[in-house]
Amino acid sequence: MMKREAVFSKDLQNKTITVVRDFNAPLDLVWKAWTDSDILDEWWAPRPWKAVTKSMDFRAGGRWLYFMKGPDGNGTWCGVDFTSVQPQTGYTSSVSFCDEAGNKNTEFPVMEWRNEFSERGGVTTVRVEIRFAKEADMQTIIAMGFEEGFKMGLGNLDEYLEAHVPA
Amino acid sequence: MRRDVFQAIADPTRRAILGLLALHAMTPNALAEHFDSTRQAVSKHIRILAECKLVEQRQTGREIYYHFNLETMKEVDVWMEQFRILWEKKFDQLDNLLENLKNKKP
Numbered sequence: 001m002m003k004r005e006a007v008f009s010k011d012l013q014n015k016t017i018t019v020v021r022d023f024n025a026p027l028d029l030v031w032k033a034w035t036d037s038d039i040l041d042e043w044w045a046p047r048p049w050k051a052v053t054k055s056m057d058f059r060a061g062g063r064w065l066y067f068m069k070g071p072d073g074n075g076t077w078c079g080v081d082f083t084s085v086q087p088q089t090g091y092t093s094s095v096s097f098c099d100e101a102g103n104k105n106t107e108f109p110v111m112e113w114r115n116e117f118s119e120r121g122g123v124t125t126v127r128v129e130i131r132f133a134k135e136a137d138m139q140t141i142i143a144m145g146f147e148e149g150f151k152m153g154l155g156n157l158d159e160y161l162e163a164h165v166p167a
Numbered sequence: 168m169r170r171d172v173f174q175a176i177a178d179p180t181r182r183a184i185l186g187l188l189a190l191h192a193m194t195p196n197a198l199a200e201h202f203d204s205t206r207q208a209v210s211k212h213i214r215i216l217a218e219c220k221l222v223e224q225r226q227t228g229r230e231i232y233y234h235f236n237l238e239t240m241k242e243v244d245v246w247m248e249q250f251r252i253l254w255e256k257k258f259d260q261l262d263n264l265l266e267n268l269k270n271k272k273p
Contacts, residue, residue: 004256017250021258025265033261033268041266046256123172 015132020125027119030126031088034115037064045069054100060085065102078111079104090116172239175219180204181212188222197255198233 006021023030033039037056044051045068052067054077078157079098085091092115097108104110114129175181180202187193187201195213197208213233216222220239225232 004258004262006251006254007248008254010247019254021254023258023262023265025269029265029268033265039264039268043257043260046253047260 017130019128020116020132021036023126024122025124026089026122027117027124030124031117034117034126035091036062039067040064047110058082058085062124065098067100068093077102090114172219172221174217175221178212178215180209181216184209184212184216185221185235185240189235192225192232192234194230194232 004022004024004053009018010016011018020134033043035058037053040055040056041051048071050069051162052069053069054065055062056066058063058064060082062082064082065077066080067075067077067136071074077098077100079096079102081094081096083092083094093113095111095113097105098131099105101128109132112131116127118125118127176185182200184198187198195206195210198213199209204208213222217224221236223232223234223236
């Protein structure tokens with residue numbers, strides 16, 4: 001299978017990060033993979049982390065509540081509040097950290113996400129725009145990203161590469 | 168509190184200072200002239216930038232010049248790289264999953 005490359009761009013002044021990636025599958029399938037929690041649980045967390053959905057209500061005003069579970073069983077609860085949904089086209093959401101009951105952790109900043117989907121010739125393009133709500137938020141998120149990134153990226157990268165790189 | 172490059176660039180005035188210093192090194196006075204804020208406020212920003220090693224102070228003759236430190240700015244790219252690795256993993260997982268789903272489809 002051909003591996004597609006993701007395109008990342010950052011706009012620090014506008015506190016925005018954009019990720020664009022093609023998938024070798026029709027739009028309806030890709031849309032389902034991003035919006036159906038059974039499928040999200042299968043891929044949303046980078047291994048060996050695991051996303052475990054507690055509740056999912058995919059509609060404007062609804063919420064996805066899931067636990068990002070680490071290899072040691074510890075993890076973080078995340079809440080995704082859907083602010084708008086255009087079926088098979090895109091959706092926007094506010095992403096925050098919370099507790100098991102879904103109460104937002106106000107120490108951590110909220111991120112505004114915009115996901116757009118389009119298909120051409122059986123290839124679906126997903127564009128994700130992540131915007132940090134406030135100027136000062138960027139630092140917190142980035143500091144967090146560093147920590148998570150290092151934890152997952154470095155600690156588990158070897159294991160990941162071993163399992164995924166063809167001999 | 169620990170200062171880091173991300174905190175430094177989170178502030179618009181500090182970004183403006185860095186923008187000026189990226190063009191060429193400047194004395195504290197020359198730098199302060201570009202801003203409406205007091206010299207004191209500007210030097211406080213400079214101090215934070217210096218603590219984060221984004222700006223270096225060098226003596227040239229009798230004058231002190233502030234220089235932009237490109238190496239530190241690269242930390243942002245290191246973070247971006249972590250972010251990228253994370254997402255690449257997720258996308259690879261999704262690729263495999265989509266392949267399976269496609270095959271299951273009638």
